[in-house]
Amino acid sequence: MTKRLVMVIDLQACTGCNTCSVACKQENNLPDGVWWTQVVTLGDNGNDSPAGEYPNLFMDYLPLGCQHCVNAPCVEVCPSGATAQTEDGLVIQDPTQCGGCRYCMLVCPYTGVRVFAGETLRYSLPFPTGDNPMIHRPFTVEKCNFCAHRLKRGLLPACVDSCPMVARTFGDLGDPNSEVSKLLRERPHFQLLVEKGADPSTFYLT
């Protein structure tokens, strides 16, 4: 089978602590206000608020970033080549090529996983953090690249490496012996908004 890098996220394990989000911010030196992955509370009325009525309540967390779709509409529409798909299934967004047209943001079924960097990029520190050599540019679109720069060094994406609950697993779905193949074989799972037909590479274990 062809190589297909996927992320599998265990929602039973996820506690919504956002360590992944902050690790991503650090690794990719994200400017203030820019997040490539966030943990969404699926409840009511914001972070950590359950849905329902006291005491019949429920609350879930959903880590949400670029879903790295196989049929990535963003790749189709990008006029500049900034958005591209690698052979192993990553959808890469390169700000040096991005003209800021935001077509990708329009066609993406998963609104909210991309960020349009505004006019001024601010940082709380005077030096870059993390190892991603990418330079952030105003008026470009940014998103999760599955830490392609780390993968090249044989490391896992920062969010996967940092998760204290080991809720995130990353690997090759084309390899039947990989941890991700095993998990999807053994545990009930779902993808987000399958009806859009994008065939995302992010799987959620229930």
Add this chain to the structure above:
Amino acid sequence: MQPQSPLQILFIVRQPSLSDSLAQVLSGFGSALRWTSAATPADVAQALESKLDLILADPFALEQGDTIAYYKALRCRLGAAPLIALLPADTPEYRDAAVQMGANYTLAWSETATELLPVMERLLGRKRLITGVSKYIENAASLSAPAGAPAFDPSLTERSRIKIERLAQKRSIPENYSLPPISQSTFLRGLTFSVAAPISPDTERVVRTACNLNCGSHFCGLNATVRGGEIVKIEAADFPDPRYRRLCMKGISHVQMQAHPERLLTPLKRNGQRGQGEWESISWEQALDEIAKKMRRLRDDFGAESLVFLPYSGQLSVLNGFNGVYLRLAAALGASGTSLREYGIDSAVPSGIEDTLGAGSGYLANDFSDLPNSRLILIWGGNPAQSRMNWWSFFMDAKRAGARLVTIDPRFSLTASKSDEWLPIRAGTDLHLALAMLRLIIENDWMDREFVLRHTVAPLLVREDNGEFLRLENASRNGDQPQSLVWDAEAGRALPAAQSSSPALSGRHVVAGIPCRTAFDFLREMLAPYTPEFAAEKTGLDAVQILQLTREYATVKPARIMTLYGIDRWNHGATFGRLIVTLAAFTGNLGVHGGGVGVDGSREATLPASDFPTPNGKSHRPINPLLLPEQIISEQPHPIKSVFVAFGNWINQLPDQNRLLHEALPKLELLVVADHFMTETARFADYVLPAATFFEREDMVKGPGPYIQYQPAIVAPRGECRSDFEIAAELAKRLGCGDAFEKPPREYLVEVLARNEDTRAIALDELIAQGVMKRRLPLDWEVMHRDLHFHTPSGRVEFYVERLLPFGRALPKYEPPLEAFLGNELSPRYPLVCLTEHSRYRVHSTFSNAPWLREIETEPRAAVHPLEAERRGIVERDWVRIYNGRGHVTLRVHLSQAVPPGTVYLSQGWQSVDFQNGHAQSLTHARGNAANAFGENSSFSDVLVEMEKTGESLP
């Protein structure tokens, strides 16, 4: 949960036998389910015309070409409705193919009878979640762009369609997406950096250290990447046992805290009034000379005990931490300092446990790593998924191993949301539940009789005349092994407990003219009124629920009770501690893997035993921080004129802030604060000293679990910052006790290693080289009281405590809250119970200025139930003023169903700059329970308040 309308299920199966067995499994649902069958693609197409909730498909049932492509397309049509593939055989190849088809789960035919229902339940339960995502995504656009970014231009859609037609194939990765070579040193993760090597700003290197903050999940190993002299990245460091490799969003944020523009960089001297914020930057020489001069004068005028050194738990390194350098300095001076027994906070429940299980037991329990051995875990008055976040993985391991998690909490906490069951108890009524459970266990004889007779004081005879245990004549209470007596049923007379083979659990006897009854009888009599029905009325729980919970706890073994510091924040915290220990003892859940009871989950003390704070055996004069303001004001038993605060934020963390600020502080002639930031305590200081962080000085920490870790000096101290060791040593020199700090820090570390049995064999050099080492712990070290030897006066579990006779509390009797109880005369004016929680985005007040974390948790909020808001005309995000007779705070409100009506929840640690007005800590009171073994303890949550919408004038 019962669905509103029947669930529509489609079978795609050919074999009638499979179809029949599915129908049989599903028939249990009755009218809640409807199913149809499809045998051809045309049938499926027709079925898709109407709404479907679930498809059960045998991939080989349909006659068509590309099965995978067909199902992939079908999967898209189904949307949130799950697809379960039914496979004729259970092979990895079949399962992989099913995953490729888009199946949400696969089941072998043979498994359907047993597995289908639970899997359906889980998948259909997730439908709510998937629908939630759609809702979220609809509203997400505004969140995805930073403020000020231009809005979407609708014409883009049209233009993009035109563009698509002209697009060339752009699937290849851009050629310039390449990376600069990574320096070799980056790969040296986990290897330690030799401290002997000069710290050069140019080289990149990765150094292992350990976090030392008091988050409750101490202490994660950190790999810090240093580039250009700055820490640019923090990652989790490896441990021999990979379960301990973890870090959190706060640990990563050290990157921002370390180079934070607000770091204190020079010593500061106050100009103008205290708290005015006018400072003069001065040299270390001047600062130390002036502070020492003032201290010398105060010592001459008021005695050394008038000088207080108040280190707290903000840092927990061995030397530069709570029981480190400043207490050593205080001891050398004969000055006062933070008590190492009475913390004033977090000590109520441990007091009760200490009384019941014996000396050294109060804060300890079976280790977190023992959780997976439990079959039932009662989490009572705590939110470990949030406040012990990096131990939570052990709870999940327990859950995966089959344990049931039951959470008792007034609030639907994160932990409650992850538990199998949540019991929404009314705030402040936990004693009622514990008493009812104990009564049920005794009345239903769910006791572990053997354990109760042999290891608790139950059979000991208690004198009716004075309440003391009956002892052998002539044996003094304080003499050698006073022998308590039991009634031996066979012998028909009183015998020393150790000599009795058949002690009676119950009975009244007159021994040597003294009427006595067993402690068990006293307990049972005390428990009589606490029926499940009575508890139900008080706690708001259901009597049947209480009965079921108790039966489960008493019969499922091993079972563990874990509390944190929720109920500790009430006046009755110690009694709660005594009762939960008694529950564990009566069910035989002590000294066993998977059992146990306690506050938190550390089998080993957080700090190693250390002679460092007691140079030459000399100790400081201990002060309970909770009582300090009162002592400053009353000057009893002696005047206090100087306070030196370190590793803590005194004004932020201790209760009754107005009294502290306006009555106690003015009586101090000197207030010095050593810290990294201008905390709200530092703002009121006379001198502020810039302390080095744990990345800037050498030390070590004990933990996590069985480990000990070394903390090297990784980067040079920022600005003119100095380590606390250096600050204390310099002050000591000027105060005439410089010899107390004459050795370099490493020699003291060696002494501490040698002082402890578990680290005696560890050479500091080796620890430095390895970064982390395992301490030498006995087999079964994870289990508390493995030998069932209890360091109580009787050697048994003492639910009956003689020490408490003068307080009238020898039995763990019901004890009402001080303030927050139904019917308090204050209730009409202040009808809401104000409870405080710990945020996961801060450690007390540390990280309240961490930019990344502040983007997530942006501001303090008061969480209230919508009903309470509505009653007061309050809507989401309104500014509200929360007040009582002691103080007030103004902050934004958050309407949340997670909290019950009648309460308001505040998150502790926010500083005055974060509030619109006032301070949360001005609402609390400093009334402690004098009966506690560990002294008076703050009852932060035993507080009543009222809430009102503030005027419109606020921005």
